[in-house]
Amino acid sequence: MTSSRKKIIGVIGAADAVPEDLNIAQTIGEEIASNGYTLLCGGMGGVMEAASKGAKSKAGTCIGILPGSSKTDCNPYIDYAVVTAMGHARNVIVVGSCDAIIAIGGSFGTLSEIAFALRLEIPIIGLNTWDVSSDIKKANTAKEAVHMAIELIDANN
Amino acid sequence: MTSSRKKIIGVIGAADAVPEDLNIAQTIGEEIASNGYTLLCGGMGGVMEAASKGAKSKAGTCIGILPGSSKTDCNPYIDYAVVTAMGHARNVIVVGSCDAIIAIGGSFGTLSEIAFALRLEIPIIGLNTWDVSSDIKKANTAKEAVHMAIELIDANN
């Protein structure tokens, strides 16, 4: 029987991000939705909110894997709020649920997610982010990043 | 700003369930979808699969909070697979992500979820299930259970 499962592209990055990264994140969210993929993120502000806003502007779907214990403590663009109440341990769930991941900028929380993606061998594309492995594919633009993510997902299926 | 967040009704019960409970679960899934709510479950077989099948038959949406580490190790009706790789600890996430929960039959795993729902004060409706608290509202039919869940969600908003 055919599976109903939708392919998911994750966007990871800081809650406290510079304007340039927010612009990139929003365009990435738009491209993910325009290409028919589901966006998954940590559900909070900054890069997560910008990407979610972009996806919703193109009628996309956003899943937020929340660190806290409240369903409503997330950005307003999240369709499906998954309440982990597990703090940073939710980073493992963010990463493990994605078919491909795009990392934008980011601090130590993002680094932990990149490390898990590399450990779990989930395709990861980076923009202005941690350069800790050649397994992080570098993209120069938002469109290119989403294009690379889709190619990597297709190559795995 | 208005939140995009969809209201979620969880269905909990055994992977190894009797036919009567599976029939009830499927009708509950249908009713959840027909009334415009999102179904969330543990993503696996038995009651979880029957409810997911019911929801999909009415063009609904199913979120599965998976215990394992594989995106594809879930029932075929799951739209959004959340990969926790946390085994039984995922039960806390199943419960915490729901606006209301319907418990059908079930063994010790279901009992742990009922206990968390009671602890977190998330509305819970029971059908042929553990009778451990008067805070579990008893329903006699699938339709009644979903109707009660919706009333409890509305009362909380």
Next chain:
Amino acid sequence: MTSSRKKIIGVIGAADAVPEDLNIAQTIGEEIASNGYTLLCGGMGGVMEAASKGAKSKAGTCIGILPGSSKTDCNPYIDYAVVTAMGHARNVIVVGSCDAIIAIGGSFGTLSEIAFALRLEIPIIGLNTWDVSSDIKKANTAKEAVHMAIELIDANN
């Protein structure tokens, strides 16, 4: 090679407990330590603190599996504070780490732990607690509870 692993007896029960349960918990802690076993609990107040106090009064060792994110937010009798920052999900770790468990009184949090113990087939002894399965062995006194726990551990080895 011989394993260094110490045998662990868990004590579970409410942070907000009646004096009778606190007295029982303290004696149970004393007996666990006197018999050379390690006490493990959720690390907080009430039954957890009383049991820890009892164990320390007999030169025993106490492990606390903490729900919060602070090393020092635990009762003063904890030797080894394991910081989960995972809230109620830490209940799964409390249960899974024990060779046998003694449940005293308790509310819904304790019920979730009892359910996990039954699910994981970890020997469990109950005193004035949830009566949800004949697999919970009933004890009438603190000494009897610890004696039963030790017998069940020995039977498994």
Next chain:
Amino acid sequence: MTSSRKKIIGVIGAADAVPEDLNIAQTIGEEIASNGYTLLCGGMGGVMEAASKGAKSKAGTCIGILPGSSKTDCNPYIDYAVVTAMGHARNVIVVGSCDAIIAIGGSFGTLSEIAFALRLEIPIIGLNTWDVSSDIKKANTAKEAVHMAIELIDANN
């Protein structure tokens, strides 16, 4: 009231490590125990086992935060096995439970732990490991690493 809590030094590094790192880890374990601190690690092989072996050779105490669901699936030097059954999410617990951490070599799992330590502002000392932040204090020898860890713990108290 005085807390019974013991100060913990964590050792993180790969299960699949080169001999040089294993030798360093063993000496670090010896030094941790000789100085009266408790060793905490992920409980498995490689660097974790070597450090545990070192600590036990000096009559120290070893806590293992295990990724799996079996109490006995750990290295033979672990005194207290904490069974998380949470896979990589246990890395958050390893890090959060330590007063200071020493990283030796390591791959992506270790990188995730370093990232969490930096995020949680837990003192971290590195030997031949990921160089992702100036907040990782560099040590050249095992003895120096433990000496630095103890100084950082003392400075925080």
